[in-house]
Amino acid sequence: MTELGNRLKQAREEKGLSLEDLQTITKIQKRYLIGIEEGNYSIMPGQFYARAFIRQYSEAVGLDPELIFEEYQNDIPANDKDEIPQLSRVKTRKQVPTSSKNTKVFNFIPKVLMFLAFVAVVAIIYVLFQNWGVGSSSDTQQDNKNVVFDPAETENEGSSGNETEEAEKEEPEQTEEPAEEEPVEEKPTTGTLTEVSSNSPNATLELKDADKFEVEIAADGGNTWVGVNNASGEYFLNKELKDGESEIIDLSSEKEILFNVGWVPATKIKINGEAFEFPFPINDVTTQKVTIKFVSNGQQ
Numbered sequence: 001m002t003e004l005g006n007r008l009k010q011a012r013e014e015k016g017l018s019l020e021d022l023q024t025i026t027k028i029q030k031r032y033l034i035g036i037e038e039g040n041y042s043i044m045p046g047q048f049y050a051r052a053f054i055r056q057y058s059e060a061v062g063l064d065p066e067l068i069f070e071e072y073q074n075d076i077p078a079n080d081k082d083e084i085p086q087l088s089r090v091k092t093r094k095q096v097p098t099s100s101k102n103t104k105v106f107n108f109i110p111k112v113l114m115f116l117a118f119v120a121v122v123a124i125i126y127v128l129f130q131n132w133g134v135g136s137s138s139d140t141q142q143d144n145k146n147v148v149f150d151p152a153e154t155e156n157e158g159s160s161g162n163e164t165e166e167a168e169k170e171e172p173e174q175t176e177e178p179a180e181e182e183p184v185e186e187k188p189t190t191g192t193l194t195e196v197s198s199n200s201p202n203a204t205l206e207l208k209d210a211d212k213f214e215v216e217i218a219a220d221g222g223n224t225w226v227g228v229n230n231a232s233g234e235y236f237l238n239k240e241l242k243d244g245e246s247e248i249i250d251l252s253s254e255k256e257i258l259f260n261v262g263w264v265p266a267t268k269i270k271i272n273g274e275a276f277e278f279p280f281p282i283n284d285v286t287t288q289k290v291t292i293k294f295v296s297n298g299q300q
Helices: 003-014 019-026 030-038 047-060 065-071 100-146 151-170
Strands: 190-199 202-210 214-219 224-230 235-241 246-250 256-261 267-271 288-294
Touching: 003 030, 003 047, 003 065, 019 030, 019 047, 030 047, 047 065, 190 267, 214 224, 214 235, 235 246, 256 267
Parallel strands: 202 288
Antiparallel strands: 190 202, 214 246, 214 267, 224 235, 224 256, 256 288
C-alpha cells in the first residue's frame, strides 16, 4: 500500500465512510477504489482514468485534489497523452464542403414551385367564378320568363292588407287593472318567556311580547294542588285539582303572579295556548314555585 493510499483510506475512515458508501458518492466501482488504496493501478482502464478516480476520491473525503497531486506526485501514475479519449473524427455537416452553385440552385427550386402553385390556384378560381356567373345569370332569366303577374291578385293583396291595418287600429288597448291586495291579519303573539333567576325550587321568569296573560292549569295523570296569587296576596286559584280537571284564569291585568305547584308530575300549564315547561326537572323537583312577571306590549 502506497503513502497516497494510506492517506486516502485514513481520510475515508475519519469521515465514517465505507467503500460501498464511497462507491455510491463517486459512482466509481468498488474494485477501483480498493486499487487506489492499495496502489494497484494496473486494474484501471488506463492512467488517465486512474488520475481522474484519485481526484474524485480526494474530493469525496474532503481533501484538496491539487495538494494531493502535488504532494504524492510520485505515487500517482503519469498522464499518458495517448490514452486521452479522442474526439470523433467524423466531420460535421457544416464541415463538408459543398458547391455554392448547387446550393443556389436548390434554394431557388422551392420558390419556383411555390410560384407555379400560386398561378395554378388563381387560374382555377377564375374558371370557377366565370362558370358560376354564367350559370346564375341564365337561371335568373329563365325564372323571369316563367313568372306571370295577375293584376286581380295584386289588388286583392293590397285591399286585404289595408283591412288588417284598420282592424288593428279599431281594437282598443286592454289595460290590466292592479289586483287588490288582501289585508294581512295580524295574529296575536303568545309572548316570550325569559328566565330571570332560579334557585331550586324557586324560579322567576319574565313574559314579554304578549297582548294578554291567559293561563290554563290542568291535572293530568293524578291529582295536584295548585295555588295562584299576585304580589298583594290575592288568590285566583287555591285548591286541589282532580285528575282531568282544569282551570282557565285571565291574568292580563296583573304584573306579577306566583304559581305554587304541589305535585309537578301531574300538572300541565299552558300560557296563551303554549305549553309551559317547568324550570326544574319534574321528576327530581316535584314541588316548584314559579314567579312570572308580565310586561305587556303596551308597557314596553
